[in-house]
Each structure stands twice: as C-alpha cells, then as structure tokens.
Amino acid sequence: MVLCAATMGVPATSDLPQLAYVRPRTVDEARAALAAPRARAYAGGTDLLPALFARRPWTERIGTLVDVKALAATRGIDDRGARLRIGAVVTAAELAASAVVRRAAPVLAEAALATASPAVRHRGTVGGNVVTPHPAGDVVTALLALDAAVELADDDGTHELPLAALLAALHADTWPRTRLLLAVQVARRPRSAFAKLGTRRGFGRALVAAAVALDGARPTVALGGLHGRPFVAAAVGAALAADAPLAPALGAECRPPVHDELPSVAYRLRAAAVVIARARARADRA
C-alpha cells in the first residue's frame, strides 16, 4: 500500500507520467493549446490526476495539461434574472457557498455540498463534473433538474447546447478536442432540493441521488448513481406530479446499474423512491 511507502519516508509517491503544463489567459489561447497533439483541458484535477496516477488506458493520450482556470469566461456566478450563468471552473465549494445559488437554485448548492469532501470541493469544478463520465455526478444531476444549457467555444464561435445533448455527445466520444466548455446556464428554481443515499458522508458515491425542481406545480426529476450518466426521469416526474406511485416509472426508466459491487437493483430502486420523496418534500417547503 501507498501508506507503507509514505511512512517509510519514500519522498515521491504521487507518480504522474511526464507532462507539460500551460496556463492560457484567453479562450483563443486555450483553444490553440488544445489543438496540439496530446493536449487535454485541466481544471480541478480531482478526477484527471487520480486517473493519471492509475495509468488508466484513456490517459495514455495525455501529454499536456491545458489549465483553463485563468480564463475570465470560465469564472464567476452571474445572476441573469430567469437564468444563472455559472462559469465552468467555479468550484463545488463556491457553488455551495453562493448566496445567489442558494436562493435561486438551492438544489445546486445542496448537490455541490453533497459532493466529495470539503478539501476536494475546493478543487473540483462544475465543468469537470459535467465532462467526467461518472454515473454519480451530484452536480450534473442537479443541473439536469434545472434545465441546464452549456456554453461552448469552438471553431464556429460561442454557442449554447442543452446539457442533455452535450452528455450524449460525450458518451458517443464525438467531442472535438478544441471545443471548450465555458459555462453552464440554469433556470431559476427557488423551490428545488437534492437528496442522496451514499456509502460515506465525506466521499460517498451516490447509490442513488435525486434532484427535484418545481416550476410552478410541475416537478422536474433528475436521477444520478443508477446507470450510465445522470438523466432526467420524465415519467418519474409525471408520476410525482400526479401523486402516483413512483415504482412503475422508476422500473421503466432505470436500466440496471452497471456497477455490480453496489447494492442490488431492487434495493436501489426502492431507495430511489424514498430519496425522490425526500427531495420533493424539501422542494415543496422551500
């Protein structure tokens, strides 16, 4: 174990491959840097660095880290009335602490606070949570419930795309290397809440997480932790609106979880109904 090496006084244990590093100041500089062979955007590093330590096969293509944290276009939280704009490198800690987010989209502040641990939350970013193909991205789950769109910079300029469309493109691995995620935009939903069942409070991967946002009386439900990536569960939302039992919709919309070391599908679908009801009740009270 690494622990033994550290206690024996071996100085270097965090073994990274040879890397170059560049910290562009503008979006154009960043996109030029990303056009180089083996370049990869780097923000919080909380998923990328452990993957590099572990020499995951997909990291073999990475030779240069393009640090995108100095770009003005990727920073800050901006209240635009009906929508909020959140820069891609805003950290989970910044989201959780933001008075604007807590007031206008509490589901997002709660999801950020449920992510990882306090120290990791000071590093991990909104954009990283979007582009990392993890089934239990808490922040992504909340973003989906908030009808999020992403702001992208690529060869055609700056444009917007629904978050769900971006997640599908990422899944299909059709992401052009010089396309940069600048920000996410979310709907103002003061009546919204997040609930999660995890394995450990400080770092628990969600076995199931639910984000519920009410637009008037209409609930949007997004689920995480169950399969593939977090997704909008439209039939579950409709069942919730109708005060109908959730189990049939959950069974129809949730394909079996792929991680076989986790608790059974039957358990997690039952837990999902409980977690959704908790989030709904808190959203109602907000």
Next chain:
Amino acid sequence: MTATALPVRVTVNGRRHESTVEAATTLVDFLRGDLGLTGTKVGCDGGECGACTVLLDGVPVPSCLVLAVETDGRAVTTIEHPDDPRLGALAGAFVAAAGLQCGFCTPGMIMAAHPLPADADDATIRAALAGNLCRCTGYVKIVAAVRRAGRRSVGGRR
C-alpha cells in the same frame, strides 16, 4: 508556451521559495521531496483520505491533487508552520484530548479543522472533517480535540 519544467515562486509557511518544478510534480511531492516538509502525509493518492490536506491561500485542499506549478504566486500552509496560533492551539488540543494514536491522519485533520470558527459546534466540526479518515480509533476524541482548541482560543482572546 508549453513546458515540462516551470518556475514556481510560492510562500510556504511564511517563507518565500523560488524553484523549478516538473509540471508532473504534485504539491505534496514538492513539499515532502523538494522542501523536506514531511509532516504532510500521502494516504490514498485520490483525495479520499484527507491525509495530505494543506491550506492553499487559507483554504484546505488535497495536496496530492494539486500540481506544484499551480501554487506559483500563492501561499501554502502546512502542519510545520512555526508561528500560526490556530495551528498551535489545534496541535496542543490534539495532544491534550488524546485525539491521535499513530498520528498519520493528524496533520490532515488539523489542516481540515483550521478554518473552522472557534465556536464551531460538533456537527460543523464533523462536516469539516468528513473527508479525513482515521484508521486507528474513532472520531470522538478528534472532534473533542477540535472543540477544545476552539474553547482555548476563544478564552485566550478574552
């Protein structure tokens, strides 16, 4: 310009350091290997254990998941800081409250607790320490140590 060896000017525990680091050097390896500050421990290399927690501009971060080059122009505080009163109060309280056994997790625990207000309640303390694992014992005495450090610093100011 892209480079694998880069200059870094960083203030560590109040002292300015200028050196050249490989881009692939993590902050914890820079602290332990280049500066000889081995108080910061490496537990998991994934941000899950909290042992390597240090303060970057006053904020706790996992130093195994920060590149040394990213600290250019910034301030890092580790368990070795010689004259940080909050650190002194926490270290003394961990000893007095028997908040450690093997001590491996202790520097990370103390750095994670560092930003807490002196009057933090137990729930707040536990939330701040939620990312730090202790494999020797439990967390009751660790929480008591942080509470005790707060009481002492509150008392000291009055």
